[in-house]
Amino acid sequence: MNxxxxxxxxxxxxxxxxxxxxxxxxxxxxxxxxxxxTVYARWGIARGLHSQDLxxxxxxxxxxxxxxxxxxxxxxxxxxLSGHWKLWALISLLAGTPFGxxxxxxxxxxxxxxxxVFPFSAMSLMGMVLGALVLKxxxxxxxxxxxxxxxxxxxxxxxxxxxSFTARTLVGDAMFIAAGTLWAGFGIVLRKHRLDPLxxxxxxxxxxxxTYVPFYFLAVGPxxxxxxSSEVFCTEVLVQGLIAGAGTLFTYARMVSLLGxxxxxxxxxxxxxxxxxxxxxxxxHFPSAVEALGLAVVMxxxxxxxxxxxxx
Numbered sequence: 001m002n003x004x005x006x007x008x009x010x011x012x013x014x015x016x017x018x019x020x021x022x023x024x025x026x027x028x029x030x031x032x033x034x035x036x037x038t039v040y041a042r043w044g045i046a047r048g049l050h051s052q053d054l055x056x057x058x059x060x061x062x063x064x065x066x067x068x069x070x071x072x073x074x075x076x077x078x079x080x081l082s083g084h085w086k087l088w089a090l091i092s093l094l095a096g097t098p099f100g101x102x103x104x105x106x107x108x109x110x111x112x113x114x115x116x117v118f119p120f121s122a123m124s125l126m127g128m129v130l131g132a133l134v135l136k137x138x139x140x141x142x143x144x145x146x147x148x149x150x151x152x153x154x155x156x157x158x159x160x161x162x163x164s165f166t167a168r169t170l171v172g173d174a175m176f177i178a179a180g181t182l183w184a185g186f187g188i189v190l191r192k193h194r195l196d197p198l199x200x201x202x203x204x205x206x207x208x209x210x211t212y213v214p215f216y217f218l219a220v221g222p223x224x225x226x227x228x229s230s231e232v233f234c235t236e237v238l239v240q241g242l243i244a245g246a247g248t249l250f251t252y253a254r255m256v257s258l259l260g261x262x263x264x265x266x267x268x269x270x271x272x273x274x275x276x277x278x279x280x281x282x283x284x285h286f287p288s289a290v291e292a293l294g295l296a297v298v299m300x301x302x303x304x305x306x307x308x309x310x311x312x
Contacts, residue, residue, distance in 0.1 A: 019258050019259070020258075020259070020306075020307070022258050023255055023258030023259035023263070023264070023306075024259075024306065026251050026254050026255045026258060027251075027255045027259065027264065027267035027270075027306075028267070028270070029251050030247075030248065030251035030252050030255055030267055030268070031267050031268060031269075031270035031271050031274055032274055033243055033244055033247045033248050033251060034244075034248060034268055034270075034271030034274075034275075035270075035271045035272070035273075035274035035275035035277075035278050036239060036243060036244065036275075036278060037058075037239055037240055037243065037244035037248070038271060038272075038275040039275050039278045039279050039282050039283065040235065040236065040239040040240065040282070041054050041240070042112075042279070042283060043235075043282055043283060044228075044232060044235070044236045044240075046283075047228065047229070047232045048224060048227065048228060048232070049224055049225070049228060049232065049236065050220075050224060051104040051107055052104070052216060052220050053220075053222075053224050053225050054104075054236060054240050055100050055101075055104050055212065055216070056212065056213055056216040056217075056220075056222075056225070057225070057236050057237055057240045057241050057245075058100070058240040058241055058244055058245040059096075059097070059100065059205070059208035059209055059212045059213055059245065060209055060213045060241065061237055061240070061241020061242060061245055062205040062208070062209070062241055062242070062244075062245025062246040062249075063205045063206050063208055063209025063210070063213070063245075064209065065205070065241070065242060065245075065246055066201055066202040066205040066206065066246055067202070067205075067206060067209075069198060069199065069201075069202040070199075070202040070203065070206050073199050073202070080199075081203075087189070087193060087195075088203045089207075090189060091186055091189055091190070091195070091200055091203065091204060092203060092204050092207035092208070093182075094182045094183070094185045094186035094189065095182065095183060095186040095204050095249060096204045096205075096207045096208040096211070097207070097208045097211045097212045098182060099179050099182045099183060099186075100208065100212065101212075102175045102176070102178050102179035102182070103115075103119060103175075103176070103179045105175055106119075106171075106172040106173070106175035106176045106179065107172070108172070109168050109169060109171045109172030109175070110168075110169040110171075110172025110173055110175075110176065111164055111169065113158040113159055113160050113161070113164060114158070114160070114164065114169060114172060114173055114176060115176060116154060116157055116158035116272035116275075117154045117155060117158045117160055117272075118173050118176035118177050118180065119176040119177070119179050119180040119183075120154055120180065120268050120269040120271065120272065121151055121154060121177075121180065121269075122176070122177045122178075122179070122180025122181050122183075122184065123180040123181075123183050123184050123265045123268050123269070124147050124150055124151070124265050124266050124268075124269055125147065125151075126180065126181045126184035126185070126265070127184040127187055127188075127261050127262050127264070127265020127266070128143065128144075128147060128262050128265065130184055130185060130188045130261070131188065131260065131261050131262035131265075132262075134188050134192060135188065135191060135192060135260070135261070135262075137260060137261075137262050142304060142305065143262065143305045145301075145304065145305075146266070146301045146302065146303075146304035146305025146306070147266060147301065147305055148301070149297055149298070149300060149301025149304065149305075150266060150269045150297075150298050150301040150302055150305070151269075151301075152297055152301070153269070153273070153294045153295065153296070153297030153298030153299075153300075153301060154269055154272060154294065154298060155294070156290050156291070156293055156294025156297060157272045157273045157276060157290075157291050157294035157295060157298065158272060158294075159288075159290065159291070183252075183265075183268075184261065184265050186252075187252070187256045187261030187264055187265055188261045190253055190256045190257070190261070191256050191257070191260055191261045194257075195253070197250055197253030197254040197256075197257055198250060198253075200249070200253050201246055201249040201250040201253060204249055205245065205246060205249065252264065252268075255267065259306070263305070263306050266301075266302050266305055266306060267302065267306075269298055269302065270295075270298055270299065270302065273291065273294055273295030273298050273299075274295070276291045276292075276295065277295070
């Protein structure tokens, strides 16, 4: 402690607390966006769309909306993009088209209950492990027990049944785990290289636009999108493209800059429980007592893990 300036530790403590509060607020927003697009994905699929159509809307709309940000960044500081192209390509691989293909492709093999557990579990666990290996963030007992509680809560929310595990579903589970690991790696790269959250969002969105959308038009075609009612189409453009497509990336990237990847990786685990609540008015699905208990356990574990002191 600096005896000549005793206010320094207090100031640092105040700044840390402010960042923690901001990070938690952004994390809750990110989890809410994740829950929202999950619910409206089920809503859209029930009205004739498929996961490939929703992915095309997500990547296509987000890529177009954030394109001006990318153009402006190119004009202002071209070297920032061209000089670090390998880094931008890396985050595009981690959080762009490969992540989307794994997440939505896994649903062809594994049931939705598995989607509520495996990707989010991988995000939390791998975020903690990679944070320790790459960023030297200490895995404290408090953080480990908090994440364990989060995983238990996810199992309760999903209602996972042992009988649902087959050779086919294991393929989907492996894809979910791979997707969650990629997302955790995205957070690590963001933090290690101090990337701007808004620019990272624009780069990933544009890369997904130019890689996935052409493939979608060639392999699948826009027939179902064109046949959808204006209500369904406009709702999914708003939710999947504007709110989820750009919002998920930006809020997660911002949360990583405030909390670090290990803490940030826990918040997506809130999405399944929040989705169970949002499904009530949208899908007429009343959350069961077990789902409500699972959400409470996840929130308690998250609060326990996130509010602990971070040590290096």
